[in-house]
Amino acid sequence: MNLKERRRKLIAKIKIGQKQLGLDDATYRALLLRVAGQDSCTKLGVLGLEKVLAELTAKGFAPAAKGGAVPKRRQSADAMLRKVEALLAELGYHWNYAHAMARGMFKVDRVEWLNDAHLHKLVAALQIHANRKKREAGHG
Structure with a gap:
């Protein structure tokens, strides 16, 4: 997975975490600023995004398991x-x-x-x- 894809996936997980934790926009942006020094995910690199995701996880965000089981193979x-x-x-x-x-x-x-x-x-x-x-x- 290239860097662009990694960033996109991290941002998607962060947005899901924001929704799952019920963070309004102001609270979410304050968390971004406190944890990563920016008020928007689009301004963050992979390390900043990983810090934000770790913070959301510490606050109770539980990413869902990967969608769909791997099929049994004949x-x-x-x-x-x-x-x-x-x-x-x-x-x-x-x-x-x-x-x-x-x-x-x-x-x-x-x-x-x-x-x-x-x-x-x-x-x-x-x-x-x-x-x-x-x-x-x-x-x-």
């Missing part, structure tokens, strides 16, 4: 499921996203229940999405 699908997992990680998504795609594309609730042909199509769709996301971010 041998014929193992390589494709590893590819799905790698693409999800690259996109910053959880397994629940892939399960939702399986439901939307094939009316199958779980990725591990897809047949091999459907798994190939799911990987292709994820790869297209990843390529589009890279292009939109100016990386390709």
Whole structure:
């Protein structure tokens, strides 16, 4: 994960923590200023963001577990499921996203229940999405 992605994920967690702890904007900005010396996450680097996240955790913020369990793998699908997992990680998504795609594309609730042909199509769709996301971010 590159620095930009790391910052984005930290900011997202901090915003979730702000909401979970019920901090109004003034209280939230005061916490940022006290902990990291800035009144906005966008002005902070990774270290500052990590300090803020640690402070929110100390105040009782409990980040939710990663979304979606890793599916059980049958041998014929193992390589494709590893590819799905790698693409999800690259996109910053959880397994629940892939399960939702399986439901939307094939009316199958779980990725591990897809047949091999459907798994190939799911990987292709994820790869297209990843390529589009890279292009939109100016990386390709």
